[in-house]
Amino acid sequence: MLKLGHLALFAALLLASATPASAQCLCEFFHVLKRDFVRNNSWPEPFVQPDRQIVNMTNEVMIAKGWERQNLLSRDYFKPDNTSLNVAGEERIRYILTSVPVQHRMIYVERGLTPQVTNSRVRAVQRTASGLLPQGSHVDIVETNTVNYGSPADQRDIMNRKILANVPDPKLPAIKDDNGGGGGGGGGN
DSSP, rough: OOOHHHHHHHHHHHHTTOHHHHHHHHHHHHHHHHHHHHHHHHTHHHHHHHHHHHHHHHHHHHHHHHHHHTTEEOGGGGOOTTTSSHHHHHHHHHHHHHOOGGGGGGEEEEEOHHHHHHHHHHHHEEEEEEESOOTOOOOEEEEEEEEESSOOOHHHHHHHHHHHHOOOOOOOOOOTTTTHHHHHHHOOO
């Protein structure tokens, strides 16, 4: 409290001896002092909303990338010549156009090694999608660098079958009896 009194006395002396030009600087000084006082007393409220917005923006980016991966047509959905979709690719497009929420119905096509491969993939997706869509509607088809890190279902099926073929049949362990008698815990009859 004593410091505040000294500060007020100092400010009053400066005001009394101030010229018009320095009085303006002094007014700016008090304005900054008041602004900082208000800011310090309202903390952390001015900073909560920007922090929340940053977290929400991060969530929105993750959600968008998740839908991109969900609606991705990677090289596994195309025939080896990259000019047409295989059966899994056609089914994937059908799924995207019928089951994905409307706001997320966008088809992402993995880029090929050359622009020609990418263009042929996009054309194949456009042909298939236009055949599945009602007249006059369209779906956005976007090229992406996102890569599917999985493996085709037929390869996974072969691997799973080999693993299951090597699993031994379940057996209960033999019961060891140190007393020489059969197990059982009932009383003698």
